[in-house]
Amino acid sequence: MAGEKDDLGRSSDVYVSFAFAAADVLLETDPDGNAAFAVGAAMALVGRGARALTGQPLRKIIHPSDQDMVAQALAQMVKGERVRNILTRVLLPDGKAVTVALSGYRHPGNPERLLVALSHPGGLPPLATKRAEGAAGVLDKDSFQAMAAQLLDAAPPDEPYQLTLVELPDVAAFHAEGGEATQAALASELGNRLKSLSVGGDAVGQLDDGKFGVLHSASVSPDKISESVTKAAQVVMPDAPPLEAKLATLVLDVADIPPEEAARALTYTLNAFAKDSANGGDLATLMKDLQPRLSATVKQMNDVRQTVASGDFNLMYQPIVDLWTNVVHHFECLVRFKGNDNKSPYETVAFAEDVGMAGMLDLALLERAIGTMRSNVANTESLKFAVNLSGRTLSDPAVVKKLRAILATTGDLRKRLVFEMTESADVGDLVAVNDVIQSIRKQGHEVCLDDFGAGHAAFHYLRALKVDNVKIDGSYIKDAMKNNENVSFIKAIVQLCTELGVSTTAEYVEDAETANLLKLLKVRYGQGWYFGKPAHPASDDIRTAWKTQTLEWRKGLLYFKG
Template sequence: MGMAAEKDDLGRSSDVYVAFAFAAADVLLETDAEGNTAFAVGAAMALLGRGAKALTGQPLRKIIHPSDQDLLAQSLIQMGKGERVRNVMIRVLLPAEGKAAAVALSGYRHPGNTERLLVALSHPGGLPPMISKRAEGKSGVLDKDSFQAMAASLLEAAPPDEPYQLTLVELPDAQADAETQAALAAELGSRLKSLSVGGDAVGQLDDGKFGVLHAASVSPDKISQSVTQAAKVVMPDAPPMEAKLATLVLDVADIPPEEAARALTYTLNAFARESNNGGNLADLMKDLQPRLSATVKQMNDVRQTVASGDFNLMYQPIVDLWTNVVHHFECLVRFKGNDNKSPYETVAFAEDVGMAGMLDMALLERAIGTMRSSVANTESLRFAVNLSGRTLSDPAVVKKLQAILATTKDLRKRLVFEMTESADVGDLAAVNDVIQAIRKQGHEVCLDDFGAGHAAFHYLRALKVDNVKIDGSYIKDAMKNNENVSFIKAIVQLCTELGVTTTAEYVEDAETANLLKLLKVRFGQGWYFGKPQHPATNDIVTAWKTPTLEWRKGLLYFKG
């Protein structure tokens, strides 16, 4: 390289090298107005099988696989318009005869010269698994589940100021044999991929129905043209084919990027559960757009509630049935303005969209504040805080939980945890490790709602806990239902053998409480002992005194 060329390279805008670092690319190319490589830097030999010098002066298309030329052209057009292109999966030709390799192509227009483009090529290994894996189906595109997974991954990585769009394509019923239909699906799939984010974000959702995730710059006309062109290639003598299109703008700019994918997944899953969408594409998308907007709003509402502390804790006594001493109070959340309304729907929603940990930590910190305040700072008052199974499965939230517990040595023996489970837990072994760490710090752990939903015997086998709370559905009818009594007996016997105590919830009268004593259930919770309530005063002596509770010799007793 001559001195003039070296000086030219050294004098290039620092933005080029900033872009290179930002892209974390293996190779950075600068192309001129004709698409020739004007400058190249990076580990080109390792990625492309040729040195950076060999690329200079050569058309970029020369190293791209013939089947991906359209994809390259579309990407360069987008860059030329000032749009960012990210992680388009494209195949490059290696010097070794007959070999090709997949790389991730990203880029945008040169900030100092609008006629030039900055193109970054990198190894696809760092991309999300669903992005770096090319689909191998009959039509060459993803199936329904894989497409949803890829859409979620791409949506999570997208910048909030450039929302992607999801377009569903429904082909008219074609009077064609299965082989022709398969050929049409393959041809259309290939064309749609050239318009999609990453070059692979296309799925076949059903016969004649496709989904494509794309940038806003890809117009419905471009997608319609792809259908027309694919049909003309496969069925040249047939009339022009017109497809039905419906587009959903995945505008999740109002929530953090890491939550965007959860919003989309929750919305799609909820739609699938609640509707019989047999195939009316227009109705599907008409309903789906407001659902996504509503999901985003609800997620923001939860975040705002947590950030502002706009919630209350109420406390319900759990009584030792054998001594009538109040063992502890369960901390129950009530959202302001809805103090008398069950928070179940909000809590379940937070679990489904991955926000349960945020809510659980806020409730824990509030409970700790109460325990240290003058109204509750005594050894005889213990409190239980709920932790979702999802919370205990989230490493980031567990880390925060551990940090909080490192500051609560003064509350050991007084702070109890209940693992609630309205959603299934995948890795029970990992959750059990967290539970054991909590117990080693002196905190009891209870398994809530035992016998309902997922929280069954395999949970008790996998999770070592101190107490099991029997689901209230078995308690409410225990006086009338012998099968429920048999179930309660079996649970108590099993737990006794395991050294685990039992709690019965929904105890509403003295008759049920007496039956539970006979069945050797240790603790009871329900309106018979007391409703959830706020402390009556700021004085510890009178704060917890109620029509059903009273102090005796420094302990709180149930009067019954």
């Protein structure tokens, strides 16, 4: 035993082995928080040599805004807890701040001292994220979800992270009793305590009023989180009744899907619950349902991935007709999943968008359509085809890179390959999306904005995105013969598009009367069952493949019989 104690007392040996394994700079701090010993590449990391750190208070190099957080982390170490990868900012001698990862634990041979490691943050997310307004220092919902994506990617496979949701049902009464100053003090105290328990020291998000999410390691128990809430309230208002927290903890065991998709599954699951909460859901329901929801989401994501990988889907083709000439302008390529050719794929496609898999699906459909266009059944200049691209796809740099690579090989399909931008959720960076659209158009491909007038695809899209065609949402076309307001809307869209040099398409054209009305309103193209239902080519012979009860060839062009 004496030999073991002697070994533990040799700080330099402990630090040198630890340094090469885990950190750039190793410190041993005394009970007053001073660096009693330092070793490592301190100059490269914190702008001063290891000797210059020795004898100096650790707080001296910590950014003032992060000192409370670091103090909490050191307090955890004093209690015997291990702290891993707390992101904090240190001050360089010139006053500039750099982000480092801080880890540590109590010295095994001297309980009055701490072993503290500083290292480059590597793949951990940066501190420069958007903070919530309601709680000092914690992330807002979107930033929290973005950080979750990076943390789950970096999580050790044998120790999955956990998510604890914290609900404070009595916080409003607590604030009312203490006033604004108390509210601000509680927000600061609670934020710092929760962050000190989280992965990287910054993985805390405010999801709603009085509701927080904490990403943490398995070593941090829900009881510790609950205790932190209680202590934060006691520090701010010692005489007030205890502030109780309701907790729900989820183990983020998502080994069955790629790590970059794990956070998407979690986000989708949480958003689905949030919608249910509006209908009376509470944290007790979440505790019971969240793990099954996540498992079901992971399974559904795997199903989509398998469908794409195996090519277990079909394309069907619906004609879009020039209302003024009856010539088929192009066919829209519509996905149908095998075994469900007569069932709308909307739910699967919308799910793929929500969990960030739309790009994977879109590119698979694009490659299938390109194959069809080059095959004997469709390889003619008179047949054009439109492929849908989600706004999410056009917003994802990784997917856009793959899209550009595909389009670099489609010079033979210029003027024949058309794209429709679809969107079931709002697109954040329209400038970036427009840049992608313009590069597509420069390569000779028309771009259409789908479902105009429905949901998010509204006038600000048309202002931000330069396109060739606007497809008016079918909800305005269905009742156009009976609804003067819809007619007025269609007129306004056509007039605006005409002034912008953009053509228009009307979907859901079901009869000749509607088609004639649209011609009078100067809509250029029509799509709907009146012209033809989505269908597979009737044969492998191009001369007969596209002939139907409504379509026929005339002088090398496909016409609607009318």
